[in-house]
Amino acid sequence: MKLRSEQISIQKDSTFIRKIAISFEENDAPRVYPIFYDTELELLSDIKLFEQKGKRLKKLYLETIDEEVNLDYITSKKIKSVVIPAEKKVQLTYLVSCNELMYLSSLPLFSYNQIDTLEYQIKVPNEFGITHNTIYKDSLSFYSIDSTKTENDVLLKLKVAPKKVEPDPLQFFGIYKNMKVPLMRTLIIPNSFEGLPAKYMNDWYLKSVLPQKGLNTTVKEKLDALTLNVTDASEIVNIIYDYVRRNFKYVAIEIGMGAFIPSHVNSVYLNKQGDCKDLSNFLSEALRYKGIECDLALAATFDHISDCDFPSLSSANHVICVAYINDEKILLDPTDPIHLQGTPVQSLQDRTILIVNSEGGSFYKVNRFKPEQNIINYQLDLKINSDNDIVEGAFQIDYKGISSNYLRRILDIEGQMDFNVFSHRFLEEVLGNQQISNLDYTDSSKGLNFKGDISIKGKTFSDESNRYLFIDFLPRLIDPESRETLIEGTYIGNTFKKILTAKISLNEPIETFETIEHYHKGDGLSLRVMISAISDSVIECQYSFVFDHILTEKENIDTINKILNSFKNIINEPIVLKKHNG
The missing domain is CATH 2.60.40.3140 (Immunoglobulin-like)
Known part of the structure; x- marks a missing residue:
């Protein structure tokens, strides 16, 4: 053309x-x-x-x-x-x-x-x-x-x-x-809204959604039954929020005004399905009926072309519910089965939403999770077998906060039996593609905990003077990404802090040595790796990695990959342990 x-x-x-x-x-x-x-x-x-x-x-x-x-x-x-x-x-x-x-x-x-x-x-x-x-x-x-x-x-x-x-x-x-x-x-x-574009869009949306509100007697009776004898506002929100997410099917979006104007709340309840604006509108009406102040908000998820920081329908691809408890904004996304009330919505971290209300609307920046809220903790207790030089032992992995969301979504979609197969395969990949067995997991409100046994082959050998140990089986810094370096535009999903402690009991005494330490720091990133001799028969490998980014972008990709490459070089080099003279 x-x-x-x-x-x-x-x-x-x-x-x-x-x-x-x-x-x-x-x-x-x-x-x-x-x-x-x-x-x-x-x-x-x-x-x-x-x-x-x-x-x-x-x-x-x-x-x-x-x-x-x-x-x-x-x-x-x-x-x-x-x-x-x-x-x-x-x-x-x-x-x-x-x-x-x-x-x-x-x-x-x-x-x-x-x-x-x-x-x-x-x-x-x-x-x-x-x-x-x-x-x-x-x-x-x-x-x-x-x-x-x-x-x-x-x-x-x-x-x-x-x-x-x-x-x-x-x-x-x-x-x-x-x-x-x-x-x-x-x-x-219109000229009557000159200098007030956000208010114009707010008022248009408020007027467009109003005919889709109004709960009938059947819905009200159900909500009363769900919250019978419950008076705490936070608990009421939790009950109704979980009810919508567990009992209403999420269906994808329509196009045109149908992408923004919801179906009537009673139709959503009758059909037990809807997309983001349908479910959020129903949720807000249900909570409002129970005395919880609520608004709808237009939003743009991480994968949308733009942020919702400008009043235009092209700025938004999502609708959520905002509840108010003790003057605090509580973000609620009924399309996200993993989201916990009172925390940022994962897909909206660092994004702006337009809260639609009778006061003319307001933009609100959604916070991101702090790395300390999303801990991944690896503990390995290993021993070198004297007969065959296989490194074997037990491991435990704790995913806390939304660091567990990737796995939780698989669990929610696949069910327990399929999740057992998936998690076994996933954790073998995380642990350097080594063989794991006796895997068990615990699912709690705080996160996911995994325990199991591991057998590691081909990572140690010795000659007359030294024992050589490779530690490239240690979990990589970023998962579930399989790349050793990332490309611009990769969505990580959440900030996190990853901690590892691996104790390895040796099959022969060694000379102790000064702790080997590597430290790297960048904007929103830090990596500390330490290798030490606890005794002449036990060494310990530790690392702490803080990652305070959600996306890899032009501004941070070089720093991220520099640290990832540094870690790769550290774990690919063998640890040379001098045998004890005696």
């Missing part, structure tokens, strides 16, 4: 019309260009195809193919594909009309096709104003924006050389996961 231009005209009745024109260069073979549109909100019309001959346009026969989108969670999208003929310079034009102004929430500045130039023009009548914010603008090789004011309107012009990205099927429906691509977030607001 040579050029894609889009002229967007805002109407005084809060509707808008998009006029799209795309210029195609000649190609040896025919092509098919898909137009995706939302049948609930958008009307596709006036599709025309022209051959470009210099400055003249000659109208061509139009061949189109209509397709349904056969996905359970996408209910309103259709595709109309236009056949682009071969060996012709062609221009395609069409109109898309929409009756919901809030749906004009973003202008993608990237493309799945190779496009030389991308242009947008937005005409906004004087009765409205436009607020906008561009993310990842630095990734564009060319970016130009200006505006012109006339007697009746303001014309915003945007011209870029778009970033080419590889297409993912969900991206065609506006679902952007793990993408760092340029995007202009937009919001058109």
Whole structure:
């Protein structure tokens, strides 16, 4: 494609019309260009195809193919594909009309096709104003924006050389996961809300959700039965929160306004299913009925294209419930079966949410967990067998806080029998792909505890003077990532502190030695490794690793990999133990 231009005209009745024109260069073979549109909100019309001959346009026969989108969670999208003929310079034009102004929430500045130039023009009548914010603008090789004011309107012009990205099927429906691509977030607001874009979006959402509230008698009776004789607010929240998560099925999102406006609370209760906004709306109504003050909040999870720090529907891909107990905000995500009340929601750590309320709404930054809240503790008590030099013994691993969430989610999905198989395989990989047996685990509110036996082969041998011991079977610093170094964009999921103590009883006496210590420190990272001789027959390996990041990003990836490589070099070098002279 040579050029894609889009002229967007805002109407005084809060509707808008998009006029799209795309210029195609000649190609040896025919092509098919898909137009995706939302049948609930958008009307596709006036599709025309022209051959470009210099400055003249000659109208061509139009061949189109209509397709349904056969996905359970996408209910309103259709595709109309236009056949682009071969060996012709062609221009395609069409109109898309929409009756919901809030749906004009973003202008993608990237493309799945190779496009030389991308242009947008937005005409906004004087009765409205436009607020906008561009993310990842630095990734564009060319970016130009200006505006012109006339007697009746303001014309915003945007011209870029778009970033080419590889297409993912969900991206065609506006679902952007793990993408760092340029995007202009937009919001058109009436003049009465000038300077108050967050309040406008808040009030629009509050008004849109209000008709979906109101519990019937059946639901109220169930909630009363669940909380019979319970008066403590925190306990009431826990009971109803757990009830929704255990008894309601999570179904994925819809597209269009259906991605944000929930179903009625009574329908959600009757069907015992819903997506994030359905379950959060039901939860908030249920808690409110029991006297707990609640709000809904728009949010963006870690894998969304942008943070929810700007009032635009493109900023959010998630809805949660916020309860208030003793003036404290309690974040509740009924789609997360692992989340504990009173702690940050794991997928929203360091992200901003827009709390929707009758006071005009407010942005709130979700805290991250501190590494000290997520301890992983390894204890190994090992002995070298005198007969065959096999290192064997017992191990114990404690996962505390949300460091256990990865395994807990597997347990929740797979069930106990399958989890036994998975955890056995997983921990063998964690423990250097060595053989483990007699594995047992305990699941408690504080975390997961594993105990078992381990047999380690091929890690020690001796000659006349020395015994050589390799410790590369010790757990790596970051799991469940199997890479020894990470790539930018890797989602770790939580901060943590990992502690290891491995005592190894030897099968012959050695000369004791001064403790060997390695220490590395970086921004949000520290690693201390110590190898010491407790006696002439026991050595001890210890490490402490603090990781205060959730994502690997451009700013931290070099430091992270430097420390990971340092640890790799430490454990790959054999420990040389001098045999005792006597």
